[in-house]
Amino acid sequence: MSYDGGNYDVIVIGAGHAGCEAALAAARMGCNTLMITINLDMVAFMPCNPSIGGPAKGHVVREIDALGGEMGRNIDKTFIQLRMLNTGKGPAVHALRAQADKFLYQHAMKETMEKTPNLTLRQGMVETLIVEDGRCAGVVTKTGTSYHSKTVILTTGTYLRGKVIMGELTYESGPNNQQPSVRLAENLRELGFDLVRFKTGTPPRVHRDTIDFTKTEIQPGDDKPKFFSFETKSSQNEQLPCWLTYTSEVTHQIINDNLHRAPMFTGIIEGTGPRYCPSIEDKVVRFSDKSKHQIFLEPEGKNTSEYYVQGLSTSLPEDVQLAILRSIPGMEKVEMMRNGYAIEYDAMVPTQLWPSLETKRLPGLFTAGQINGTSGYEEAAGQGVMAGINAARKVQDKEPIVLDRSQGYIGVLIDDLVTKGTNEPYRLLTSRAEYRLLLRHDNADLRLTPIGYDIGLIPQQRYDIFSEKKERVDQEVKRLQETKVKPVEVNSILEGMQSASIVDGSNLLTLMRRPELDYSFVDAVSPSPVELDEEMKEQVGIQIKYAGYIEKQLQHVERLQKMEKKKIPDDIDYTDIHGLAIEAKQKLTKIRPISIGQASRISGVTPADVSILLVYLEHYNRVTAAKG
């Protein structure tokens, strides 16, 4: 028996990090939104490490926040540690990383969602998609309820045909023994989608009171932490430290002795795992010359004794896991509370998506997060916010928002996925970004908040604050350029700051380029007439000091954007283009790039092919124009 569950603009399937952002974005943009999840107690659950951020990932959180998403605000409410990493390096790679209280994180997110207008939360297992007139028009759940909608966003994480593997044991399961989603995976195949099998894993959790912390090194948070959200100005959260220890030679011996029981090596695991997140058995085998590996012990929350053992992801049998744990200094008597495991799951081949994250095969269906072959909460959330935005815009009959590679790590991530695909779970790294210097932690708002405002995710009040900040920074850079100083005015101050004296007059901007000077120099010589907070001063400093490098990258970006602006009509038949190499024809037909820029990034499409495509497009455009 089926019954009608109602009509929505947007239905989001799944309530992980992608699903939450997607649902919130769509609802906040005014769409009547339904979020369906297998278990409402698992909203924004962190099935693996209790942390958010780090290089590239932390940047994504800032970008989500700058667009008006939730992850930044939510972790700022619920962190139990904040650390800025890479502070010894350039400002572009400064990266904020938080340890989360994973339970508070979930509760805070769920509360936000429950209070969001236009958003309905519903527990249920979606089994099939409703297809009407060649487009996705809703979903049907296991209980037989049909929900109709204009768009559907799939954010199924690792639940699709999930299979947990540990030693000789395998069973169908989602993460943390949740119910897997089997029928939906079949339905996607029936609808003609290409799915691949990926694998990931998680380490064991142990009881805090059975760890001897005296044998480990303390890893405290920052004294004066910075925050993810541009809205957060202060916090009363108490911080907890993490602890560092190492595997021992005994650990490696135990692993080597038990490789015949490791699913990684016995062939039980078929899915492709990520290289950047290998299991401990993989590390010991591949890097046999390393005598020890780092292990970080991370609290999972304030009100729990569970500790996450970072660095020890494994699918070895439970008894071996315990032996390994107890071979590590500080954990000789440790009690294991949950064992580690590997999980295999189905993921979409992401080249089946448009850069808007809508599927090419089934209009109205969007996918985001781990289902698209990525890994990581931040990568999932970044896609989630974009899928939510674009599903809402589709409902509103507006053009999709596509961030390019110079606008954000989110743009890099999605472009990589839909243009190149991935043959392992995809993780963002700063080295994937060509314009790393432009995609900084500090300027995420300058890059993206105007977009967030335009699409209706950033409220007026926040936008006004942003505009004021931008205005003051711009004015101050201008003022420093225009402020001429004479040697007599600055030389004693320069001397005091161990900086060389000047002989001729100069301006403050030129002097600020000196690596040894920071904004305190300006404060000493000629303080700003308007008040600048630390964030603004930092911004002024970065824009001045790294202007040369930034300028170089901006020139590249200008070229990139010209290529991106050359749109390719959707109805082009590549097989019909005389002169294109056969490989190029096949790849272009499969990917259907939206712009010349995207086409040029497809592997196997040569510069000559791009040239030919350009000539063809020019021909096409002129003929089309002539037809009027």
Next chain:
Amino acid sequence: MNDIMLSDTIAAVSTALGEGGIAIIRVSGPEAISQVAPLFRSRIPLIEVESHTVHYGHIVSPGDGENIEEVLVTVMKAPRSFTTEDVVEISAHGGVISVRRVMDLLLQQDIRLAEPGEFTKRAFLNGRIDLSQAEAVIDLIRSKSDRAFSIALKQVSGSLSQRIHALRHSLIETLAHIEVNIDYPEHDVESLTSEFIKTKSREGMDGINKLLKTANEGKILREGITTAIIGRPNVGKSSLLNALARDNKAIVTDIPGTTRDVIEEYVTINNIPLKLLDTAGIRETMDVVEKIGVERSRAAFSEADLILLVLNANEPLHEDELALMEQISGRQVLVIMNKMDLPSKLDQEVLLRYFESTNIVPMSVIEEEGLDKLEDAISTLFFGGKLESGDLTYVSNVRHIALLKKAYQSLQDAYEAADLLVPIDMIQIDVRLAWEQLGEIVGDTAADSLLDQIFSQFCLGK
């Protein structure tokens, strides 16, 4: 459609090069005038001249002010030019060396070598060429690209590519090290010091310098082993040339920006590039034995790295041939005993006084017999190190030289930045640029290989 893709500034030699002729180097793009200006010394600075005017002056090296070439420079401002962009045309005397030096200087500015057919492509995209010609433009791009590609592949085979790969490997290890420091700041890999980066940059610069030195020695992989086919009339020189060309897909290049003598043909035999000297003239001027005598012939083949002496086995040795053999003794010579299908009347004992038996190749060019033996003999000489005992890593192609110099500059920037204690993520930009520039030479710029390197070099993960 003024919104031009790839609106950077490009240059190429737009005429075939020949001794004594005029060569025109064409520069097109928004920076054409401003980028050529620093290289051009004349009465009126180039940036101030009117459109469609011609100016006399000199191309000078911006570093030391050295006079490179006396030239006429024509400026055509957008949109009144072939490409509708700003165009500067430099008319030079056309000597191979001087044109190469001018191109060399241009490409060290913010100018890149034009892709095959690129001027025409721009002209078309900017509406300068009629719609009906779209297909012709596509054909031009396709054929030129394919040919350029096949040439490029052949060009970089062998030791040049090995050396570039070695340089790149060292750079990518450094890059992976930098990236791991950035992306895994808490990972226990050693932190990068500026000293480490300076050492690595210096090593790269030294390696590039060695390659650049070979470029200036005038011996050129691009041009191949200079090979002269000599012999009396009617012994089968032309047939041999044609057979080699046919068998090995002769490459007659008109790729802009590559140096090229007037009359020559390129072939590659077992991946060894040969420049068959003066081929158009061979039929006449190489018949020197009769026409102009042995003295003149020596001049003609004195520059050859390899001499192919063609004899007619069906005739006794001629006294001119004996004189010729006297002249070329001590050089790298392969003797081709042609017309072996006919009865032998040639005294091989005499030959063996001058040449080793392994260097005597019996053939019948007409019957196409023995061609493979000749090719083997050339390979044996080449790979045995007898042919060109010096460094075979020749770099000549202006594009290669320009890229090597740019890579050198990038590493120098990295070195200087490290010296100033600039943060590593910024130094990385220059190191990566050097890696990409070297990659362009060998046709490999895949960014993914950096990730592969990171994960194979370091043990990462949570």
